[in-house]
Amino acid sequence: MPELPEVETIVRQLNREIKNKTITDFSCSAPKMAVTHKLADFQRQIKGKKILNVKRRGKIILLELSGGLVLAIHLRLTGQLFVRKSTHPQDPFNRAIFQLGKNLELRFNDLRLFGQMWLYPKTQIENNFDKIQKLGPEPFDKTFILQNFKNILQHNRTKIKALLLDQSKISGLGNIYSDEVLFYAVIHPNTPANKISDEKIRKLYIGIKKILRDAIRAQGTSVDTYRDIRGEKGQYAVKLKIYRRTGKPCFRCGTKIARVKIGGRSAHFCPKCQKRIMNYE
DNA sequence: ACCTATGTTGGATC
């Protein structure tokens, strides 16, 4: 499910709703999701811990707990975090429940079971957690300047679509927003990253920030299973220009939108506007 | 009914 805007939405809402709550109990019906511990150990470690703060790095949610622990959560494709009153009916595909006192629960639901949780001491998260160590720059980090982005593109021959999806190059973009930013910047998804002109790099850089910011404002895109912590849809789906619009008219020129596979993922683009550079497929 | 697709990512293989 979630890319940067969806994860950011969830993180902001969690801070509003469950900061300073204490995890009074934990249960989980999918042991593989809690990757760092056997279930009993995971439960023992997390029980009684207070949620001090919620952060995000890339698409990874980080709950800072008392006792110097951090609970890291990755929702992968279909994970959801819901905050529910205990009286609320059970959610479909619920895999884990963090009890927050008598009346409140943080529920981890996941249809496809790809989601993962890690529980580590804070120092280890910061210094040794490879999932975070490997991440590229945050699009909204002040140090992520145009020149920085330019360097990344100029040192990679890979197709720009694949580069944008590669979390070690730049973090936070997934299949939806990588398509959207390439449409915004009018770049064919198969263009080798190091063949993109300075002008287009600049446009892409601007587009990444603009589109992610707009999507966060709209509380994310619910084109499939994404929901926020109240179970509500994000509102950005109606603003999508290209993603999953195969065969529909391009908003710029009316040409039918095309779809190609790049690295096993679908890339949507306008074959007229986003012309591929000759000599490169 | 069968085939394909799905918001992720990590590993194997060429």
Added chain:
DNA sequence: AGATCCAACATAGG
């Protein structure tokens, strides 16, 4: 280095 295929898994849609 980089591309491609496959793995985890469950469901929906053509």
